[in-house]
Amino acid sequence: MTELKDQLSLLGRKTEYKQDYAPEVLEAFDNKHPENDYWVxxxxxxxxxxxxxxxQPDFAEIRISYIPDIKMVESKSLKLYLFSFxxxxxxxxxxxxxxxKDLITLMNPKYIEVTGIFTPxxxxxxxxxxxxxxxxTKFEQMAEHRLMNRE
Known part of the structure; x- marks a missing residue:
């Protein structure tokens, strides 16, 4: 397992905000508990x-929930990524x-869901x-079940 500081480049540095969609700012780090299934x-x-x-601007609350495997998304990079929209x-x-899709590419999670609650x-x-x-995997079945049982 590589050192956390070797995996991340944004923490502890001056924040640079991208002016347009920037998936390249996303960073991942090693999950210390890949044997456990848990929510982030x-x-x-x-x-x-x-x-x-x-x-015109659109405003929303974005909710992201995932069950990690080997990699996890670093929160500052996620903030900058979401800001790039x-x-x-x-x-x-x-x-x-x-x-x-960008988070799947970055982390290859066991399961992920993203909800947008956009203002009227x-x-x-x-x-x-x-x-x-x-x-x-059981997570494919979980995804189907959760999708089919949404309100």
Whole structure:
């Protein structure tokens, strides 16, 4: 297992905010308990992106929950990554799916789900949800069950 300080480059340094979608800022570190199945949850109540048609800002709370395997996402890099959507034009559903896919690429978690709770625009709220469970495992079945039983 490599040293934590060798895996992360953002902690303890001056924060540089990207002006557009920047998946390259995401960093991962080794999970010290890969033999355990446990939840890691993040809540970002100040997420913003832009409507790709009008350029108007969209505001949301993004909730990310995952069951890690070997790698975990580092929280400062996640914050900077989510902040990079601020000037990015994408529909609500796209944002949620892009976030989930980028985190799967980064960590290869056992299970992950991402929910966007977007504030109303034109009198309509949109709450997209996306999830993934590792194929061929109990987590694939879990993902299907959780998706089919959403409210």
């Amino acid at each position: 949850r993040f809540n970002c109540p100040e997420f913003t992106s832009l409507c790709p048609i009008t350029g 601020r000037s990015h034009g994408a529909f609500h559903e796209d944002c949620v799916n892009i976030i989930m 625009r034109g009198g309509i709220s949109i709450y997209p949800y996306a999830n993934y469970g590792r194929p061929g």
